[in-house]
Amino acid sequence: MYxxxxxxxxxxxxxxxxxxLLSPDEILDILKLKDESCSKATLYRFLDxxxxxxxxxxxxxxxxxxxxxxxxMGDCSRHLHLKCKKCGLVIHxxxxxxxxxxxxxxxxxxxxxxNYESTIYGLCPKCx
Amino acid sequence: MYxxxxxxxxxxxxxxxxxxLLSPDEILDILKLKDESCSKATLYRFLDxxxxxxxxxxxxxxxxxxxxxxxxMGDCSRHLHLKCKKCGLVIHxxxxxxxxxxxxxxxxxxxxxxNYESTIYGLCPKCx
DNA sequence: TTGATTGCAAACAATTTGCAATACT
DNA sequence: AGTATTGCAAATTGTTTGCAATCAA
Numbered sequence: 001m002y003x004x005x006x007x008x009x010x011x012x013x014x015x016x017x018x019x020x021l022l023s024p025d026e027i028l029d030i031l032k033l034k035d036e037s038c039s040k041a042t043l044y045r046f047l048d049x050x051x052x053x054x055x056x057x058x059x060x061x062x063x064x065x066x067x068x069x070x071x072x073m074g075d076c077s078r079h080l081h082l083k084c085k086k087c088g089l090v091i092h093x094x095x096x097x098x099x100x101x102x103x104x105x106x107x108x109x110x111x112x113x114x115n116y117e118s119t120i121y122g123l124c125p126k127c128x
Numbered sequence: 129m130y131x132x133x134x135x136x137x138x139x140x141x142x143x144x145x146x147x148x149l150l151s152p153d154e155i156l157d158i159l160k161l162k163d164e165s166c167s168k169a170t171l172y173r174f175l176d177x178x179x180x181x182x183x184x185x186x187x188x189x190x191x192x193x194x195x196x197x198x199x200x201m202g203d204c205s206r207h208l209h210l211k212c213k214k215c216g217l218v219i220h221x222x223x224x225x226x227x228x229x230x231x232x233x234x235x236x237x238x239x240x241x242x243n244y245e246s247t248i249y250g251l252c253p254k255c256x
Numbered sequence: 257t258t259g260a261t262t263g264c265a266a267a268c269a270a271t272t273t274g275c276a277a278t279a280c281t
Numbered sequence: 282a283g284t285a286t287t288g289c290a291a292a293t294t295g296t297t298t299g300c301a302a303t304c305a306a
Contacts, residue, residue, distance in 0.1 A: 002260055002305050024295085039263045044296060046261095060188045065271090066295065082239050091237055101229040102248065109219055110253035111210050118208075118247065120230065125238035130280045130285055152270085167288045172271060174286095193296090194270065 006038040010046055014056060014071045020088050021059060021068035059119065084124035091124070134166040138174055142184060142199045148216055149187060149196035187247065212252035219252070 013030050014022070022030075024043055031038055047069050051058040056069045070090065080093040106113045141158050142150070150158075152171055159166055175197050179186040184197045198218065208221040234241045 004261065042262055060190050062188050082233070082237060082241070091239065093233060105210070105221060109210060111219065111250050112256040113248060113250040120241060122239050122241040128240040132286065170287055
């Protein structure tokens, strides 16, 4: 994996926005603001690579009908998050809480839980 | 809202499969099996209507990159479900459990939860 | 130099839309 | 009759792909 200008700028942007989910178009807009550029193809390819290696989480946003990406912190295959409908802030839920809850549910329904990756919508403390 | 052949057949199919999520293409396949037909445009339009009136749930399936639809039972804006990766069975989670869990989380993070509609993947009792 | 990466434009796939023809009440 | 609904084909949108040119090692 060669390191290139495009890749490092995309990573930079992801890091600067690690508390939010970014769509490819948002990333391109930020690139433009920085007077940098990168083709859509390269962006999509790199984001998909990062998702494959679990360096970013790739989530589908049902409201905008697009994928959004966010720098992964820790294990991201078992994951619940709260997303603020207003400001886009994403709060990652503590694994303890969710694991306990899911364990309970798993027992009750005889379900072997593999992975989860879910978003619960609402308003964050600031926006409510 | 006129009642038409197409609408009633689509409803019939949704009712016959109320335990599963169906993609538009799956619905068209079932239509073909029944020797009936309906254009894609009509199907999409009708499904969107049903989603708008909350008669069906409209969920995005990240694996296939398509929307899937399922006859709604009760309130469907606050909803968690377990989906079997193997057979596609969907188990709807009892509101009590989830509401309690979410209340807890909401308190902890000062988050005002609006709606949720999430899928947790795994293996059902039969397939595990 | 060699293989990875890029940008472009074309290809794709799911979904939506405009519009004239048709079906419902 | 008058409006809602349909089917078709074209348009749209987000994403992917083929390929020649370019870049990193």
